[in-house]
Amino acid sequence: MLDQMRAAGLPKRADVVVVGGGIIGCAIARELSRYSLAVVVLERAPDVATGTSKANSGILHAGFDAEPGTWKARLNVRGSRLYQSISEELGIPRRRVGSLVVARDEGQLGAIEELRRHGVENGLTGLALWGPDQLLAHEPNISPDVAGALWAPTAAIVCPFLATIALAENAIRNGAGIITECEVIGIEVVDQATTAVETNLGRIETRFVVNAAGVHSGDVARMAGDESFTIKPRRGEYILFDRSVGDLVRSVVFPTPNKVSKGILVAPTVHGNVFIGPNATEIDDLDDQETTSPGFAEIISGARRVVPKLPLAAAITEFAGVRAAAGNDFVIGPSPVVRGLVHAAGIQSPGLTAAPAIAEAIAEILAEAGLKLKPNSSFVPVNPVQPNFAHLNPCEQAKLIAADPLYGRVICRCETITEGEIVAAIRAPCGARTMDGVKRRVRTAMGRCQGGFCGPRVTAILARELGIPVTAVRKDGAASWLFVSREDLETAEQAYA
Amino acid sequence: MRDSRYDVVTIGGGPAGMAAAISAKKAGAKRVLIIERDRELGGILQQCIHNGFGLRRFEKELTGPGYAHRFIEMVKSAGIDVWLDSTVLSADPGCIVTSVNPEKGLRVVVSSSVVHAMGCRERTRGAIRIPGSRPAGVFTAGAAQRVVNMEGYLPGRNVVIIGSGDIGLIMARRMTLEGAKVKAVFEILPYSNGLNRNIVQCLEDFGIPLYLSHSVVAVHGADRVTGVTVAQVDESMNPIAGTEFDVDCDCVLLSVGLIPENELGRASGVQIDPVTGGAVVDQFRRTSLPGYFAAGNVLHVHDLVDWVSLEAETAGRSAALHALGKLPRVGGYRTVRAGDGVRTVLPQRLSPPAGERSVRFYLRASRPMGASVLRLHANDRVVWECQHRVVKPSEMIIADVLWKNIGSGQELAFTVSPAPDVGGGKIEPVAEMAE
Numbered sequence A: 001m002l003d004q005m006r007a008a009g010l011p012k013r014a015d016v017v018v019v020g021g022g023i024i025g026c027a028i029a030r031e032l033s034r035y036s037l038a039v040v041v042l043e044r045a046p047d048v049a050t051g052t053s054k055a056n057s058g059i060l061h062a063g064f065d066a067e068p069g070t071w072k073a074r075l076n077v078r079g080s081r082l083y084q085s086i087s088e089e090l091g092i093p094r095r096r097v098g099s100l101v102v103a104r105d106e107g108q109l110g111a112i113e114e115l116r117r118h119g120v121e122n123g124l125t126g127l128a129l130w131g132p133d134q135l136l137a138h139e140p141n142i143s144p145d146v147a148g149a150l151w152a153p154t155a156a157i158v159c160p161f162l163a164t165i166a167l168a169e170n171a172i173r174n175g176a177g178i179i180t181e182c183e184v185i186g187i188e189v190v191d192q193a194t195t196a197v198e199t200n201l202g203r204i205e206t207r208f209v210v211n212a213a214g215v216h217s218g219d220v221a222r223m224a225g226d227e228s229f230t231i232k233p234r235r236g237e238y239i240l241f242d243r244s245v246g247d248l249v250r251s252v253v254f255p256t257p258n259k260v261s262k263g264i265l266v267a268p269t270v271h272g273n274v275f276i277g278p279n280a281t282e283i284d285d286l287d288d289q290e291t292t293s294p295g296f297a298e299i300i301s302g303a304r305r306v307v308p309k310l311p312l313a314a315a316i317t318e319f320a321g322v323r324a325a326a327g328n329d330f331v332i333g334p335s336p337v338v339r340g341l342v343h344a345a346g347i348q349s350p351g352l353t354a355a356p357a358i359a360e361a362i363a364e365i366l367a368e369a370g371l372k373l374k375p376n377s378s379f380v381p382v383n384p385v386q387p388n389f390a391h392l393n394p395c396e397q398a399k400l401i402a403a404d405p406l407y408g409r410v411i412c413r414c415e416t417i418t419e420g421e422i423v424a425a426i427r428a429p430c431g432a433r434t435m436d437g438v439k440r441r442v443r444t445a446m447g448r449c450q451g452g453f454c455g456p457r458v459t460a461i462l463a464r465e466l467g468i469p470v471t472a473v474r475k476d477g478a479a480s481w482l483f484v485s486r487e488d489l490e491t492a493e494q495a496y497a
Numbered sequence B: 001m002r003d004s005r006y007d008v009v010t011i012g013g014g015p016a017g018m019a020a021a022i023s024a025k026k027a028g029a030k031r032v033l034i035i036e037r038d039r040e041l042g043g044i045l046q047q048c049i050h051n052g053f054g055l056r057r058f059e060k061e062l063t064g065p066g067y068a069h070r071f072i073e074m075v076k077s078a079g080i081d082v083w084l085d086s087t088v089l090s091a092d093p094g095c096i097v098t099s100v101n102p103e104k105g106l107r108v109v110v111s112s113s114v115v116h117a118m119g120c121r122e123r124t125r126g127a128i129r130i131p132g133s134r135p136a137g138v139f140t141a142g143a144a145q146r147v148v149n150m151e152g153y154l155p156g157r158n159v160v161i162i163g164s165g166d167i168g169l170i171m172a173r174r175m176t177l178e179g180a181k182v183k184a185v186f187e188i189l190p191y192s193n194g195l196n197r198n199i200v201q202c203l204e205d206f207g208i209p210l211y212l213s214h215s216v217v218a219v220h221g222a223d224r225v226t227g228v229t230v231a232q233v234d235e236s237m238n239p240i241a242g243t244e245f246d247v248d249c250d251c252v253l254l255s256v257g258l259i260p261e262n263e264l265g266r267a268s269g270v271q272i273d274p275v276t277g278g279a280v281v282d283q284f285r286r287t288s289l290p291g292y293f294a295a296g297n298v299l300h301v302h303d304l305v306d307w308v309s310l311e312a313e314t315a316g317r318s319a320a321l322h323a324l325g326k327l328p329r330v331g332g333y334r335t336v337r338a339g340d341g342v343r344t345v346l347p348q349r350l351s352p353p354a355g356e357r358s359v360r361f362y363l364r365a366s367r368p369m370g371a372s373v374l375r376l377h378a379n380d381r382v383v384w385e386c387q388h389r390v391v392k393p394s395e396m397i398i399a400d401v402l403w404k405n406i407g408s409g410q411e412l413a414f415t416v417s418p419a420p421d422v423g424g425g426k427i428e429p430v431a432e433m434a435e
Helices: A002-008 A023-032 A071-090 A106-121 A132-137 A160-173 A212-221 A293-306 A351-368 A394-403 A418-426 A435-442 A455-465 A492-496 B015-026 B043-048 B062-077 B141-151 B166-175 B196-204 B263-267 B305-323
Strands: A016-019 A039-042 A099-103 A127-128 A146-151 A154-159 A176-178 A182-191 A193-199 A202-205 A208-211 A232-239 A254-256 A263-269 A274-277 A315-324 A331-334 A341-345 A410-412 B002-009 B034-036 B051-053 B079-085 B087-091 B094-100 B107-117 B119-121 B138-139 B156-161 B179-187 B214-220 B228-231 B246-247 B252-253 B258-260 B290-293 B334-338 B342-346 B357-366 B370-380 B381-387 B395-401 B411-418
Touching: A002 B263, A023 A160, A023 A351, A039 A418, A039 B087, A071 A154, A071 A160, A071 B141, A071 B381, A099 A106, A099 A132, A099 A331, A106 A127, A106 A341, A127 A132, A132 B246, A154 A160, A160 A176, A160 A435, A182 A212, A193 A208, A208 A351, A208 B087, A212 A341, A212 A418, A212 B051, A232 A293, A232 B381, A254 A293, A263 A293, A274 A293, A331 A351, A341 A351, A394 B094, A394 B107, A410 A455, A410 B342, A418 A455, A455 B141, B002 B015, B002 B305, B015 B034, B015 B043, B015 B062, B015 B107, B015 B305, B034 B107, B043 B062, B043 B141, B051 B342, B062 B305, B087 B107, B087 B263, B107 B305, B119 B141, B138 B141, B141 B166, B141 B252, B156 B166, B166 B252, B179 B214, B179 B246, B290 B305, B334 B342, B334 B370, B342 B411, B357 B370, B357 B411, B381 B395
Parallel strands: A016 A039, A016 A208, A039 A176, A099 A254, A208 A341, B002 B034, B002 B107, B034 B079, B107 B290, B138 B252, B156 B179, B156 B252, B334 B411
Antiparallel strands: A099 A146, A127 A146, A182 A193, A193 A202, A232 A274, A232 A315, A254 A263, A263 A274, A331 A341, B087 B094, B094 B107, B119 B258, B214 B228, B228 B246, B342 B357, B357 B395, B370 B381, B370 B411
């Protein structure tokens, strides 16, 4: 029944179908919404930003890591610059905190000098090599036996899911569609050209399909008979700490990287927490987001090499994310097999940073492939600002409550989130449909109690706002129901009878 | 924004806040206010529908709501102001308390005294780093208790409980009575942190197995929990390879400890005891911030609600006397330390006596012991002792010590050590904690 209603919302045809509602798919949809086009994003989960986009380091890398000449190098530096305007337009929390790559010996000093050269070649400015004194003055909690560090002042931190949601919301405001719980099950190809996308909710005719399906982008390519790349998923685990220890580091602190990864870092978040991680474990299952004991041990010991005194008692949660690695570079460009299919795939680090630049590149590639890009004259680049109660001064708070009493009821006491903010997050374009959807938008259950207090209350608000029973409220995934009804269980008396 | 003036304000309307407000009124405070964020008074008691409350305070066995009801009636008849559905945003130096309510908006209260009575919160999965996926169906036991007893829903059908604290034990029984299957309770320690009576009445009576020295090493399931992997642990609580086994379940409840909900205290710079997580107080339950007092689980996690009420009566009376200018001034502190065998001691310091004959100390042992002797040392000399047949970290030890025993000792410390033989030792009957 619900599926039928949802199927009615599926367009019959579109100019561009974007497969995947992660940061890449949403950035592409927002970029394409600058033009007069019918664009639709299809997302398998109940919300955007539920794959790699929700579980990563949240870092806008300066851009010195990537080998000059690669997509990664080009799009990282461009993306990092684009975020300055995008975060202001869309109200995405971003802080330019700078990053440090710490060297522990002579060999690593050589390695960071090479990173600096890469950075200069990639067009970065402001890079500097710091000696131990300067480093320790900036980061007093770092291990005192360091040899030096590479300082990159343009590195920033961002909230990755708020970035994705803000891009999605702006795309919707400018006419794009985002359809959740819509899984692509086939791509129709006639004469080596895409003609339609087949989904669980029905069929959409389209000449252009953008493959931004993250870890599943290899599967999507195969649906069109394109086997030009394979995703080899890598899982990264993290431990997040409470804001009470938020001053552990001021900047993003990396060890000197190896060939596979940037290493285990210690970094602040835009919300004032600190995290350690990730490790990099090759896995078989594309959706394997389990954390592990050896993983925790690995990231704790890795982080301790840089910051010896970790406040482990202040850990509030652990999580893992899967990276869609496909070789050393991103897979960006038209399919070598099927016309109209364009890949934005194999997006691993620095994918979050590069996302807006990837979106620009994809728009260019689509234009070259024959898509007409006529400017959308009613394009509005900004999202309206939503009140953040905890950040207002008392006069503003009083005014807000007078205008809408729901802002006077604090639901999440750890983060001081009011019912007004939760309701706004549910009613917004690209609104929250799940508990974790509310959490990603307004930070309920993100604090030290992890939802112990606010969980039942947010459940009730979601049920009321969505007009569904409490037993239909979900945590995150399509079948992640939180509660069962008493009527579903025979009572003890019945069991004994 | 409206300003109002009070003599005593309690932040929180649970058992501590209500008892403090009532005793403040009795001690002569004229204008007394309780600020409570929930839609009714009573705090966590309202979801504790089992019995076992009130044996000390009322010499009667009551349910949680029954215990709360008695205090709510007293609050009403005492003429205490109550603000419900109101959350305190800050409690600043100078006893300025800012709160919000949907209808009344932002309200600033200037008081002579403030009692912190915010209670505690549950430790979470994140705090103890249980690996695995993060599906729906993992709840803290207290949150699940609220959902079952107050909202009328169930957190799952096949349940595994991690930790054998009293809330977990009580929820094992509750879920069984609701028709769910409780597969097992896994406790990482070699002993349970719950009361013996609860192990018998909540587990053994229902045939629910309790695995000691076992830990959940992974949670499985993508959308909803599908099971857990469990392993036996060694003496340093590390999983022993090869002992793993899987248990199918669709729900995991955690009962792994409570932490004082003391963010308002921390934010305003109250000195904190790193072990209890609550404020450092003297025998009047006076914190380091002038005019601020604290009582109940925000100060240290209690085992029985009765002790919460009794402690809060002390804090409320002190808060009233402070408002009336009758509480002795701060100064001349003696320190009280937790020595060998003792994990926490309250109060952590003593002000000079103000006419009272004795001091009541609340202690927690650091490990279970059989026959033991509790000693108070003053300047390294034993000035008082008391024998116990058994000591458990889960049960608070109450020690009433006469001032004449304390004498002029400046450095006080409690210790617990094994006693070779105990005859007729002090045995406290035990009732359940309000959790």
